[in-house]
Amino acid sequence: MALPQHVPVQVFPQDFAWGAATAAYQIEGGWNMDGKGPSIWDTFCHAKGRVFENHSGDVACNSYQLWDEDLKCIKQLGLTHYRLSFSWSRLLPDGTTSFVNPKGVQYYNKVINDLISNAVTPMVTLNHFDLPQALQDVGGWKSPQIADFFDNYARFCFKTFGDRVKLWLTINEPIIYAKLGYEKGLFAPGLKELGTSVYLVAHNMLRAHAKAWHSYDAHFRHEQKGKVSIALNSDWAEPLDPSLPGDVAATKRYMNFELDWFTCPLFGTGDYPESMKCRIEAQNRELGFTGGERLPKFSEDEPKPLGTADFFALNYYTSRKVKEMTSCSSEVSLAGDLGAERVMDPSWPVSGVSWLAVVPEGLRKLLKYIKETCNNPAVYITENGFSQVGPVELEDSDRCQFYQDTLLEVSKAVSKDGVNVRGYFAWSLLDNFEWSDGFSVRFGLFHVDFCSTECKRTMYRSGKEYKAIIQRHGTNIKVESGKGSK
């Protein structure tokens, strides 16, 4: 008997993770409460002139004191998973294990225990941009010792929370941290050391991740049976003019300098992509750069990143059209090494912030690319979202459509392209401190009233929409006709 047309087909695996994500500095507040040490984001925001209207995460959503309210939001949505990050300096005020802040441990214990007793699985990021200031003062992510500081912190967290936390992310988005913090100066620590520190910082993040993964593998995995990975952000790129070989080559380079930079060491050859090495070498020669090696080498004397991701953690926001870069500069830079220019496709709608063109089908293409280039890993989409700027609209129909369109593309990646997608985390549970944009950009499934001391949370219509999608386990997703990929 033929099945009626409307019978929903279940595409997502039974144990698919339906989640939402946040990060400590963006929601917690309580920046100096109960023994927390300062982080580089405290310093950055307090310096003034760095962030939109000098906003800071001093209070943010006050989740440090209002965790019960966050838990209500999580339960209201019916999430199966919640991704949060630990504030390193709340647990270890000077970044080292020489002093542990008991109040910090108590806070995260409560969060984790409440999640679990409500059948919500926690996924924890150990470091989401907010390095302890004390470690910045001794060189931060540029110093080789940072890998040991991070490893000690990670071991402390595995030991303290690993009986209950089974999904770990070491570091969030090394590329964004390195590029915005050390090349563009837009994120803490706010430096513009063109074409040099960006590679060193990313390198030390990979080293630190690899060390922590090996620690877990050697000392905790057997008993705790969890999984450890690193969250990688990537755009999807396409040539502006596919008939121009220059644009096609520039697009390939774009993906090399965006994702392959990290996936080649983690999932591929174990080293940086050849094309990156060649471009950087060529730029050194062309510009007569003599300041030493810019792209560091992995040492034979320590654990390598290869094989140190138990799953693929992908943060996806946007896609780009790419063309060959024609202008040239006189000094080395990441942009010069890349030799590609990104262009906004006018047919792609822009959400809130200028960098975020809404391209759900780019996510499907990127997932296929990951399947093909990283040996078909299990993938969690650990962040994806849509921002609002200007007057608050609780009836956020654009964002509703965005989640529909995006999850339809994810379902096609699963059913048509055979990508092993294990979960999806919406960014974000709450409107929060959106880094250099302060509170002017809202990504939440819940609106937060930052003007009131209670920081009242109110569900957007998109929250209701996401809840309904979760209840139907992703079946019967509505789409506007003619939208999306075939």
Ligand code: PNW
């Ligand atoms: C991610 N870009 O950062 C972060 O993990 C979140 O903390 C953040 O709130 C979210 O995306 C939304 O911005 C990004 O400029 C920051 O391309 C900037 C970019 C991408 C991701």
